Amino acid sequence: MTSPAFILVTPQMGENIGAAARVMGNFGLPDLRVVDPRDGWPNLKAESVAVGSPVLKNATLTYTLDDAIGNLTRIYATTARPRGMEKRVLTPREAMAEARAATEAGEAVGILFGGEKSGLPNEAVSGADAIITLPVERDFSSLNLAQTVGVLAYEWRAGDPAPDDFEPVSDPASKADMERLYDHFIEELDRAGFFHPPEKTPLMVNNLRAALARARFTEQEARTFRGAIKALALGRGKARIVRED
Amino acid sequence: MTSPAFILVTPQMGENIGAAARVMGNFGLPDLRVVDPRDGWPNLKAESVAVGSPVLKNATLTYTLDDAIGNLTRIYATTARPRGMEKRVLTPREAMAEARAATEAGEAVGILFGGEKSGLPNEAVSGADAIITLPVERDFSSLNLAQTVGVLAYEWRAGDPAPDDFEPVSDPASKADMERLYDHFIEELDRAGFFHPPEKTPLMVNNLRAALARARFTEQEARTFRGAIKALALGRGKARIVRED
Numbered sequence: 432m433t434s435p436a437f438i439l440v441t442p443q444m445g446e447n448i449g450a451a452a453r454v455m456g457n458f459g460l461p462d463l464r465v466v467d468p469r470d471g472w473p474n475l476k477a478e479s480v481a482v483g484s485p486v487l488k489n490a491t492l493t494y495t496l497d498d499a500i501g502n503l504t505r506i507y508a509t510t511a512r513p514r515g516m517e518k519r520v521l522t523p524r525e526a527m528a529e530a531r532a533a534t535e536a537g538e539a540v541g542i543l544f545g546g547e548k549s550g551l552p553n554e555a556v557s558g559a560d561a562i563i564t565l566p567v568e569r570d571f572s573s574l575n576l577a578q579t580v581g582v583l584a585y586e587w588r589a590g591d592p593a594p595d596d597f598e599p600v601s602d603p604a605s606k607a608d609m610e611r612l613y614d615h616f617i618e619e620l621d622r623a624g625f626f627h628p629p630e631k632t633p634l635m636v637n638n639l640r641a642a643l644a645r646a647r648f649t650e651q652e653a654r655t656f657r658g659a660i661k662a663l664a665l666g667r668g669k670a671r672i673v674r675e676d
Numbered sequence: 677m678t679s680p681a682f683i684l685v686t687p688q689m690g691e692n693i694g695a696a697a698r699v700m701g702n703f704g705l706p707d708l709r710v711v712d713p714r715d716g717w718p719n720l721k722a723e724s725v726a727v728g729s730p731v732l733k734n735a736t737l738t739y740t741l742d743d744a745i746g747n748l749t750r751i752y753a754t755t756a757r758p759r760g761m762e763k764r765v766l767t768p769r770e771a772m773a774e775a776r777a778a779t780e781a782g783e784a785v786g787i788l789f790g791g792e793k794s795g796l797p798n799e800a801v802s803g804a805d806a807i808i809t810l811p812v813e814r815d816f817s818s819l820n821l822a823q824t825v826g827v828l829a830y831e832w833r834a835g836d837p838a839p840d841d842f843e844p845v846s847d848p849a850s851k852a853d854m855e856r857l858y859d860h861f862i863e864e865l866d867r868a869g870f871f872h873p874p875e876k877t878p879l880m881v882n883n884l885r886a887a888l889a890r891a892r893f894t895e896q897e898a899r900t901f902r903g904a905i906k907a908l909a910l911g912r913g914k915a916r917i918v919r920e921d
């Protein structure tokens with residue numbers, strides 16, 4: 432990949448999908464991925480508004496976010512709302528300069544955009560490497576989806592240099608690896624009775640995801656960590672057996 | 677004025693007017709001016725798409741461009757097409773940094789946006805202080821009007837510092853002064869048989885406008901220049917009388 436994928440997560444209006452595809456075409460971003468759009472696929476309104484953008488013709492449809500991001504190694508989540516997660520918050524310019532540096536270092540980068548009604552789900556944000564927040568007015572902050580895409584596409588094209596402190600990770604874990612790791616970790620914690628009280632489970636899960644996402648594991652580290660989880664789970668089982676004896 | 681006016685010149689689709697008003701509201705730009713919109717005013721589609729943006733409610737309607745820009749002293753024209761005029765070409769970022777510096781120096785700044793079909797008329801571009809061109813793909817260059825507004829509004833908000841070489845003009849001529857000057861100059865030149873062959877008149881007029889616009893006259897200079905035109909015209913009349921005697 433020589434440019435980031437833009438991923439629309441459960442978008443509602445075809446007009447916005449089409450306008451996103453059009454402006455991505457204007458600014459030279461070919462890789463649009465659409466996750467579970469409300470009105471199905473293909474979408475005639477999207478086609479009408481895209482005015483022949485090749486980006487819409489080549490867009491990828493998936494039914495889950497995991498399928499859309501599996502082959503990526505670095506993800507930015509656009510969100511206006513602070514989510515109470517420990518996560519870097521970048522401007523569009525900072526994020527796209529970093530995305531450029533990461534792409535040039537061989538990473539596969541994606542930018543997540545939430546649907547019109549409720550934005551990105553918490554688990555999409557918690558797994559991201561950083562948050563992008565646009566500098567909007569507090570009292571009139573709701574940006575149109577395609578405008579958000581337009582600003583990010585423009586910033587990609589504007590081509591700012593990489594930040595001085597950017598350090599590429601070599602052989603970064605893919606998001607598919609990371610999702611498997613999170614699932615495994617959460618599952619074993621759940622078995623061990625870690626999530627308590629139950630109503631706090633989603634919050635605890637997202638805090639754990641956010642904490643691990645910050646580590647930016649390599650492929651090898653992700654494998655090692657999964658081995659560690661397995662060992663702890665088995666050890667716990669053994670310990671219980673010992674106690675039960 | 678503490679921020680630039682955004683001026684939509686003969687826009688066609690209410691959706692785009694509304695989307696422009698919405699994104700201007702998002703990025704804190706209150707002054708929208710709409711020149712001779714195709715579908716009249718008020719526009720229900722614009723209202724629907726603006727989702728309550730106060731910018732649309734407070735928008736100004738005029739029937740001519742001159743009425744929309746008369747009280748401004750500095751204008752930027754957004755246009756993709758090179759017009760063969762000697763005119764500075766800026767990126768959105770450069771333009772908005774300069775606009776900020778000019779605003780802080782007390783100037784009244786406007787940004788012109790052309791209609792969907794054919795963009796800005798040549799005379800709007802020729803009278804502008806500089807051109808803004810967005811960095812689009814050559815083969816898919818047609819940006820949606822509201823996206824263009826969005827990128828410029830975003831760049832205003834991003835708040836880059838003024839360029840080092842910015843030099844404010846004190847007491848700059850208003851665009852109303854300048855339009856009167858151009859009209860006077862062209863009228864006298866026309867009387868003097870300057871425009872020849874006739875089919876080249878529009879091109880010659882726009883080249884003269886562009887050349888004078890670059891000078892960035894003060895109010896006093898604009899008055900002096902009009903006096904000079906008058907003197908030449910009267911002198912010419914006298915010379916002719918002498919010859920005819």
